[in-house]
Amino acid sequence: MNTEDLLKEANIGSEINDKDTARLIINKDKIIDTNEVEGLKVDAREIKDGVDIKIRLEKNTVIEKPVHLCFGVTQQEAVQKIILDIEIGDNSSINIFSHCIFPLAVDVKHIMDGKIRIGKNSFYSYTEKHIHSEEGGITVIPKARITLEENARLKTIFELLKGRVGNIDIDYETTCMDRSVMEMTAKIYGKSDDIIKIKETGNLIGKWSRGVLTSKVAVRDNARAEIFNKLFADAEYARGHVDCKEIIQGNGKASAIPIVEVNNSKAHITHEASIGSVDSKQLQTLMSRGLSEDSAVELIIEGLLS
Amino acid sequence: MNILELKNINLQINGNKILDNLSMDFWEGYIHAIVGPNGVGKTTVGNLIMGLEGYRDFEGDLLFKNRTIKKLNLYERAKRGITMAWQEPARFEGLTVENFIKAGAKNKNRKTVERALEKVGMDPDDYITRAVDKSLSGGERKKIELASILAIDPKLVILDEPDSGIDVASLKNIFDTIQSLKENGASVILITHSLEVLKQAEHAFLLCSGTLLTKGSAEKIGSYFEDKCIPCNHKNKPDKNGVKL
Numbered sequence: 001m002n003t004e005d006l007l008k009e010a011n012i013g014s015e016i017n018d019k020d021t022a023r024l025i026i027n028k029d030k031i032i033d034t035n036e037v038e039g040l041k042v043d044a045r046e047i048k049d050g051v052d053i054k055i056r057l058e059k060n061t062v063i064e065k066p067v068h069l070c071f072g073v074t075q076q077e078a079v080q081k082i083i084l085d086i087e088i089g090d091n092s093s094i095n096i097f098s099h100c101i102f103p104l105a106v107d108v109k110h111i112m113d114g115k116i117r118i119g120k121n122s123f124y125s126y127t128e129k130h131i132h133s134e135e136g137g138i139t140v141i142p143k144a145r146i147t148l149e150e151n152a153r154l155k156t157i158f159e160l161l162k163g164r165v166g167n168i169d170i171d172y173e174t175t176c177m178d179r180s181v182m183e184m185t186a187k188i189y190g191k192s193d194d195i196i197k198i199k200e201t202g203n204l205i206g207k208w209s210r211g212v213l214t215s216k217v218a219v220r221d222n223a224r225a226e227i228f229n230k231l232f233a234d235a236e237y238a239r240g241h242v243d244c245k246e247i248i249q250g251n252g253k254a255s256a257i258p259i260v261e262v263n264n265s266k267a268h269i270t271h272e273a274s275i276g277s278v279d280s281k282q283l284q285t286l287m288s289r290g291l292s293e294d295s296a297v298e299l300i301i302e303g304l305l306s
Numbered sequence: 307m308n309i310l311e312l313k314n315i316n317l318q319i320n321g322n323k324i325l326d327n328l329s330m331d332f333w334e335g336y337i338h339a340i341v342g343p344n345g346v347g348k349t350t351v352g353n354l355i356m357g358l359e360g361y362r363d364f365e366g367d368l369l370f371k372n373r374t375i376k377k378l379n380l381y382e383r384a385k386r387g388i389t390m391a392w393q394e395p396a397r398f399e400g401l402t403v404e405n406f407i408k409a410g411a412k413n414k415n416r417k418t419v420e421r422a423l424e425k426v427g428m429d430p431d432d433y434i435t436r437a438v439d440k441s442l443s444g445g446e447r448k449k450i451e452l453a454s455i456l457a458i459d460p461k462l463v464i465l466d467e468p469d470s471g472i473d474v475a476s477l478k479n480i481f482d483t484i485q486s487l488k489e490n491g492a493s494v495i496l497i498t499h500s501l502e503v504l505k506q507a508e509h510a511f512l513l514c515s516g517t518l519l520t521k522g523s524a525e526k527i528g529s530y531f532e533d534k535c536i537p538c539n540h541k542n543k544p545d546k547n548g549v550k551l
Contacts, residue, residue, distance in 0.1 A: 303402075
């Protein structure tokens with residue numbers, strides 16, 4: 001499988017080859033291709049079983065086109081470690097698409113350790129989309145520690161909807177300074193004997209900071225999911241919400257533990273969690289249009305995770 | 307010709323008799339109405355015809371085009387061309403109007419979706435990419451449900467309180483859609499306690515305490531219903547002998 005095949009798997013078109021599009025393509029521990037654009041420096045270094053990456057966005061820089069990071073493993077068995085250190089300068093904006101593609105994985109371990117700092121008044125969007133094999137022999141351990149400086153904005157989406165999850169253990173923690181805003185979303189569909197663990201933490205320590213943690217998970221067959229979302233508010237007028245929705249089918253099992261902790265009388269945090277099978281009203285509506293129960297459930301889950 | 311026949315149906319739910327020796331014939335290509343005050347079993351009849359869980363274990367028989375469908379489940383009945391829109395439309399987080407309408411449509415293309423939305427008085431450009439969720443009002447979701455029914459080209463449509471949550475301006479769209487269904491060859495059953503909705507029907511059944519009190523032209527049933535049933539002064543004690551249309 002070559003670079004073109006990897007990009008095809010991720011549904012990435014020719015736009016990635018545009019000279020104005022920043023990119024970094026890695027297969028296991030080899031850097032296959034890079035492209036930098038003005039104001040953005042990508043320094044990638046091959047290490048044992050992985051790549052150490054430093055990304056620096058200069059202050060007062062807006063990267064118009066999405067930056068593509070492609071982390072693939074085309075082998076059946078491998079370990080891939082990605083060390084990611086990202087610094088976004090003040091008054092800047094960037095939108096990163098991270099494609100994690102393991103199409104043939106039988107026994108693959110993907111470990112990501114990220115440290116991200118988003119400067120004052122800056123915007124950082126990170127969409128991580130996983131494409132796995134149908135084997136289920138994959139372990140994904142993404143960890144990130146993120147700091148939002150004053151008035152910074154963060155939006156992350158983690159999506160694993162294609163192929164088997166295998167074993168995933170997400171651990172993201174974000175700390176928000178004054179007037180910063182974070183929005184972290186995870187959407188995962190577990191099948192067979194997949195195991196999903198999501199731990200997302202938001203520390204709203206700055207005045208007027210705001211945060212939303214959202215998890216949408218569906219499990220069927222014998223898959224299991226544990227969601228542990230924590231939002232902590234320790235500053236005046238901090239506002240936050242934790243939202244967890246899980247659909248279970250078959251012998252799937254799910255648990256959700258939303259923790260909200262408020263240490264300031266002027267802060268306010270809410271939470272909402274629901275776990276259960278597909279709503280019978282939705283099901284009967286779609287089945288009365290001629291969809292089988294399985295097709296109706298798939299459509300409902302597809303909608304929830306879209 | 308009858309498209310649907312209920313024959314001496316008795317239904318109990320949790321030990322309570324809900325339908326009592328109920329027999330009804332629905333003619334093919336007609337718009338029928340089932341009327342009656344709240345709690346007389348109108349929606350139960352709809353759920354029983356559609357084959358919902360909990361409404362399939364009854365005495366008597368249910369014939370669709372002269373064949374029993376008593377043993378068929380909801381999906382199998384839908385596959386034969388029976389469909390239903392319930393009083394409170396479901397909400398689907400993330401499911402777009404386009405994909406919702408396409409789900410059961412015979413022609414799964416965008417044109418079909420656009421045409422169906424236009425028919426119920428909705429501008430496709432305003433709605434097609436929106437989700438069928440809480441961001442839409444109950445009335446909007448109701449019209450989208452009707453659009454989804456138009457797209458599947460059904461043989462028998464049950465509409466439970468089709469005017470519920472609908473504003474006056476949109477009522478005409480709902481009534482036009484009911485007529486369109488008939489023009490397309492569908493038979494329609496309107497479940498209602500609204501005289502306005504009843505006027506859309508050609509033939510009506512008046513239910514009282516789970517039993518058929520009388521049947522006849524929608525006009526006559528409407529007059530009787532308005533005169534004797536609003537308000538109902540003999541709840542749970544239907545007086546069949548007293549009915550004179």
